[in-house]
Amino acid sequence: MTGFDRMATVATTEFRLAFRNRWVLLATLAFTLFALALAFLGSGPSGALKADALTLTAASLSTLTVYLVPLMALLVSYDSIAGEIERGTLALVLATPLKRGELVLAKFCGHLAVLTLAIAIGYGIAGVVIAGVHGADDAGLLAWGRLVATAVLLGAVFIASGMALSGLPRQTGTAAALAIGAWLVLVVLYDLALLGAVIVDQGGVFTKTVFPALVLANPGDAFRLYNLALIESNAPIAGLDGLAHTLPFPVSSALAVLVLWLAASLAAAWALTRRIRP
Amino acid sequence: MTDANILSVEELTVRFGAVTAVDGVSLTVAPGERVALLGHNGAGKSTLFKTVLGFLKPAAGRLSIGGVIPGSDAARRAVSYLPEQVAFPKALTGAEILTHFARLKGVSPKAALPLLEVVGIADAARRAVGTYSKGMRQRLGLAQALIGAPRLLLLDEPTSGLDPVSRREFYDVLEASSRAGTAVLLSSHSLSEIENRIDRIAILAKGKLRAEGALSDLSRRAGLPIRIRIEAAEGRVEAVHAYLGGERVNGRSVVVTCRAEDKVAALARLAELGSDVADIDIALPDLDDVYRHYSGLTVEGATQ
Incomplete structure (x- = not known):
């Protein structure tokens, strides 16, 4: 039995558990419903160019994704280490030849497979419905595909972060609190704080130099900027998103930020799991 | 190294900061031998187990699993563990959990599944663990520990909370596997929970080994x-x-x-x-009097 076989076993069991716990169903429904609601209720592509519907919805959905995907990702992963300590199964699992690094990586892969499935099905259904109703052009399909792929990357970042946070406490409850805190800080409060600083700064040095870097450093904002910057449309964008077309960095740097976040979170999850005494 | 023992512990000391949880304990377990580790809560039993598993590093002393270091690959393959408190995922079936652990241990699930029969829960193999009684969950835990016929079984308070019939069946299973050569080290907090089918008893109190030997010897030596x-x-x-x-x-x-x-x-x-x-x-004098005598608690009328 190799390390790969052991990791496949752990990942498969995580995947199976997510199905049994109805997590997959819940997440898929959430993604489908929110995407459809945005397409047909929110922006309501009522202009002359109906074929733009997919592109326009991709733009507005990228904003919603920043809230929804991290939440779902943290929901699936916050329990992964602390929960096993609390239930006593971590000691059992670590008494087998499974290494701690293998455990972390395998759980990450299992969770990511589950989240990818939910995003692909949810946004896939919504995309097909929008294209069926309004038609689709190449630009729209490309924007939609980019949205789905980067949403998975964003999800991977937050699954890894959730696992790192799960390696800190010994109780599931504390891990849940940490996950909610992380979501609030990274997804909600971070942007508010930056906007506040920009207003106070009145277009000074901070706004021109530090601000774009700080926006890009946040994984949610990096995801949104990447998607919006690549969408060629005259859809109205406001607030932080105005930066999408005036970013003083190449667009690919947003992807690099996401990959860095992913690598750092996985490393943290591994390091924190290593020091646990089950 | 010609160490016939599957487990040998020499002068082992384990500390948590200023607290010494295990203090200079020496103990050996030979293949096929069943040894019970007795002690009240906090006596150091679980700490000793976790050190044998390689989860905790000793402050002093030596510990070997058939000649290899605890926590190494070879040691992990040789040792099986059943923690005191374990809650398997409720949504999985008994067969799925056994399959999961068999794969982690590198044993074919086909070879592991008959263990559900051995511990008497084959009928419930396809049912979710959430529907199991406490006794059934404990049996599943034992089946998990028996996967791949380990050379050393570490069972942390395996019979606490079991009814007398389940407990007897539990010891039946242990007896069968020890006859096949598996060494068993189990812990308990009371002598009366230990069936008369244990070869040796080691009594631990406040991290120190207070007495060790066959039950009949211990009770005669106590002179109660x-x-x-x-x-x-x-x-x-x-x-x-x-x-x-x-x-x-x-x-x-x-x-x-x-x-x-x-x-x-x-x-x-x-x-x-x-x-x-x-x-x-x-x-x-009953078994608990003998245990109290060695663990340093007062016994009425004790000749000390």
Whole structure:
């Protein structure tokens, strides 16, 4: 039995558990419903160019994704280490030849497979419905595909972060609190704080130099900027998103930020799991 | 290295900061041997187990699993563990959990699944663990520990909370696997929970090993007194007390204590009282008295 076989076993069991716990169903429904609601209720592509519907919805959905995907990702992963300590199964699992690094990586892969499935099905259904109703052009399909792929990357970042946070406490409850805190800080409060600083700064040095870097450093904002910057449309964008077309960095740097976040979170999850005494 | 023991612990000390949880403990377990580790909560049993598993690093002393270091690949393959508190995922079935652990241990699930039969929960193999009773979950835990016929089984308080029938069946399974060569080290907090099917007992208190040996040896070495309670015939209690000495209790009875080897002589003296005696009751020291004696707690009438 190799390390790969052991990791496949752990990942498969995580995947199976997510199905049994109805997590997959819940997440898929959430993604489908929110995407459809945005397409047909929110922006309501009522202009002359109906074929733009997919592109326009991709733009507005990228904003919603920043809230929804991290939440779902943290929901699936916050329990992964602390929960096993609390239930006593971590000691059992670590008494087998499974290494701690293998455990972390395998759980990450299992969770990511589950989240990818939910995003692909949810946004896939919504995309097909929008294209069926309004038609689709190449630009729209490309924007939609980019949205789905980067949403998975964003999800991977937050699954890894959730696992790192799960390696800190010994109780599931504390891990849940940490996950909610992380979501609030990274997804909600971070942007508010930056906007506040920009207003106070009145277009000074901070706004021109530090601000774009700080926006890009946040994984949610990096995801949104990447998607919006690549969408060629005259859809109205406001607030932080105005930066999408005036970013003083190449667009690919947003992807690099996401990959860095992913690598750092996985490393943290591994390091924190290593020091646990089950 | 020609160490016949699957587990050998020498002068092991484990500390958590300023607290010494295990203090200079030496212990060996040979293949096929069943050893019970006894101690109250906080005596150091779980700490010792976790050190054997390689989860905790010793502050001093040596520990070897059949010649290899705890926590190494070879040690992990040799040792199986059942923690005191384990809650398997409720949504999985017993068969799925057994398959999961078989794969982690590199054993084919086909070879592992018959273990559900061995521990007597084959009927529930396809049911979710959430529907299992406590006894069934404990049996599943044991089946998990037996996967791949480990050379050393570490069971942390495996029978606490089991009913007497389940407990006997639990020991039946342990006996079968020890006959096949598996060494068993199990912990308990009370001697009365240990069936008379354990080869050796090691008593741990405050991290130190207080006594070790076969149960019969330990109870003889403890030299605990036998208590004889004599109920006197109507109005004869003074006469009985004057003749035997001892202690008067509740009006009609006298209690005397004697050592095990003096029992027959004491009964002969009693017989001389004839009709003054209405009834006698002999209480031998029980297992928990023996345990309390060694773990340093006071025993009524102990000769110490």
